[in-house]
Amino acid sequence: MRTILDAVLSGDAEAADFQSLSIPETYRAVTLHADEADMFEGLASADKDPRKSMHVEDVPVPELAPGEALIAVMASAINYNTVWSSIFEPVSTFAFLKRYGKLSPESARHDLPYHVIGSDLSGVILRTGAGVNAWKPGDEVVAHCLSVELESADGHNDTMMDPEQRIWGFETNFGGLAHLAVVKTNQLMPKPDHLTWEESASPGLVNSTAYRQLVSSNGANMKQGDNVLIWGASGGLGSYAVQYALAGGATPICVVSSEDKADLCRAMGAEAVIDRNAEGFRFWKDASTQDQKEWKRFGGRIRELTGGEDVDIVFEHPGRETFGASVYVTKRGGTIVTCASTTGYLHEYDNRYLWMSLKRIVGSHFANYKEAWAANRLIAKGKIHPTVSKVYSLDDAGQAAYDVHKNRHHGKVGVLCLAPSEGLGIRDHEKREQHIAQINRFRVPHENGGVLGPHTKPSLSGVAR
Known part of the structure; x- marks a missing residue:
C-alpha cells in the first residue's frame, strides 16, 4: 500500500506505472459486523452510538468483475446513510447485501459477514x-453512489x-470509507482539479441529490424567481440546495x-433565514398531535421574508417533524420534493391543504449518471463549491458519524x-485562488490558525501493510 500511495503523491506516475503496482491481499476499511446488528435493540435512535458499531480493520481485496474499477481511496465523507448503516436503521444493511448476493455470481461477493460502508470517494484508479x-x-476520479445493473428496460430512460x-456503500459492499x-x-x-482530495470527495452524494431534487425535471424543476424553502440549510444536503437556488435565480428561505x-x-x-430554535417553532404538541397554529405562524414568518409570497418549492428531508408544516406552507400548485426522513419515516399532514390547493409531493432519490455528471461539472467549473467543515482520520470515522448523528456539524x-x-491533490x-473564500466558507478555524479541521489526524495506520 505504501508504493501505491507514493505513486499517487508523486503526481507524475503514468497509467503503466499504476498498472504495474502490486495490489495487496488486504486493505484497511471501516466495517460493520453482521453479528452485531442487534446491538442497539431497545434503544431510542438518539441513544445509538456509531462509535460502538463501526470498526476499522483489514479485510480481503475482492476480485474485480467486468465493468468495475479498483480505486485507491484518498478521501471519503460521512453521509446520513453512514449513520443509518451504523445504527442499523431502518433495517440492517446486511439485509440489502443478502438480497443483492442472490442476483448473480458477481453480486454474491457482496454478501459477507462484514460491510465496508461509505458512499463518497476521491482517488486514483488502480x-x-x-x-x-x-x-x-x-x-484521478470521484465516484457517485448509484450502483445499477441496467439489465431491465425500465432503467434506460432514467x-x-x-x-x-442500489446505493453503493449502503446497499452494496466495498464502499468508500477505506484505503x-x-x-x-x-x-x-x-476529480475537480482545483480541489483537494477531501474537498473533492465530499460533494458526491449530497450535491447530486440536491441537483436532481431541485434542478432536474425529475425533481422540482426549479426556475428563476421561485421561492424555495430549505430545511437544514447549513447541513450537508441543504448547503448545496442553497447554492443551487442562488445560482438558478431562485430565492432560498433557509431554516x-x-x-x-x-x-x-x-x-x-441567502437573505431570508429562519432560526427555528430562536423563534421557538414547535410543530408537534406531543408525540401524536401536530400544532396547526404553529404551521400558520411559520407560514406568516415566511411571508414576512418574501414580501407576502408563499413558497413554490419545499426542499424536504427531515420528514416526520416538518412534513405537515411543509405541506401547509407551500403555495397553491407548488411542490414538496422529499429525499429523506431523518426525523422519522411516518409522515403526517392534512391532506385538505394538498388536494384542494393542487399541490404535489415528489419523491426524489439520489440521481442518475447524467444528473450526477452535470452536478460534478458545476463543482469542477467553480459554480458550486464544497462545504467541508471538518476532516477526520479513517480511525476516527466513528466519531465523525457520531457528530453527524447528533447534528454537531455544518456542511459536510x-x-x-x-x-x-489535508491539502493534497x-x-x-x-x-483554486479564484474560489478560495467559497471553498473555505464552512471550515472550522484551526486552533493554531488557518482553516484546517481540528479533528484531522495525519495517520498512515495500515498503509505500510
Whole structure:
C-alpha cells in the first residue's frame, strides 16, 4: 500500500506505472459486523452510538468483475446513510447485501459477514475490469453512489428507475470509507482539479441529490424567481440546495437551528433565514398531535421574508417533524420534493391543504449518471463549491458519524483515507485562488490558525501493510 500511495503523491506516475503496482491481499476499511446488528435493540435512535458499531480493520481485496474499477481511496465523507448503516436503521444493511448476493455470481461477493460502508470517494484508479474502455489506471476520479445493473428496460430512460438500482456503500459492499474501494465504472467522474482530495470527495452524494431534487425535471424543476424553502440549510444536503437556488435565480428561505448556522447561510448569499430554535417553532404538541397554529405562524414568518409570497418549492428531508408544516406552507400548485426522513419515516399532514390547493409531493432519490455528471461539472467549473467543515482520520470515522448523528456539524464532514494530510491533490492552483473564500466558507478555524479541521489526524495506520 505504501508504493501505491507514493505513486499517487508523486503526481507524475503514468497509467503503466499504476498498472504495474502490486495490489495487496488486504486493505484497511471501516466495517460493520453482521453479528452485531442487534446491538442497539431497545434503544431510542438518539441513544445509538456509531462509535460502538463501526470498526476499522483489514479485510480481503475482492476480485474485480467486468465493468468495475479498483480505486485507491484518498478521501471519503460521512453521509446520513453512514449513520443509518451504523445504527442499523431502518433495517440492517446486511439485509440489502443478502438480497443483492442472490442476483448473480458477481453480486454474491457482496454478501459477507462484514460491510465496508461509505458512499463518497476521491482517488486514483488502480485496475479496471473486463470491458472498460473509458477509464484507465492513474485517472484521478470521484465516484457517485448509484450502483445499477441496467439489465431491465425500465432503467434506460432514467437509471434511477432500474429495478436493480442500489446505493453503493449502503446497499452494496466495498464502499468508500477505506484505503481501497470497488465501484462500477459508470459511477466514475473526473476529480475537480482545483480541489483537494477531501474537498473533492465530499460533494458526491449530497450535491447530486440536491441537483436532481431541485434542478432536474425529475425533481422540482426549479426556475428563476421561485421561492424555495430549505430545511437544514447549513447541513450537508441543504448547503448545496442553497447554492443551487442562488445560482438558478431562485430565492432560498433557509431554516436552521442556531445563529452560527444562520450566519453560514448569509455568507453563502441567502437573505431570508429562519432560526427555528430562536423563534421557538414547535410543530408537534406531543408525540401524536401536530400544532396547526404553529404551521400558520411559520407560514406568516415566511411571508414576512418574501414580501407576502408563499413558497413554490419545499426542499424536504427531515420528514416526520416538518412534513405537515411543509405541506401547509407551500403555495397553491407548488411542490414538496422529499429525499429523506431523518426525523422519522411516518409522515403526517392534512391532506385538505394538498388536494384542494393542487399541490404535489415528489419523491426524489439520489440521481442518475447524467444528473450526477452535470452536478460534478458545476463543482469542477467553480459554480458550486464544497462545504467541508471538518476532516477526520479513517480511525476516527466513528466519531465523525457520531457528530453527524447528533447534528454537531455544518456542511459536510470529510474523512482522510490514504491521504496522509489535508491539502493534497490540487492540480490547478490558479483556479483554486479564484474560489478560495467559497471553498473555505464552512471550515472550522484551526486552533493554531488557518482553516484546517481540528479533528484531522495525519495517520498512515495500515498503509505500510
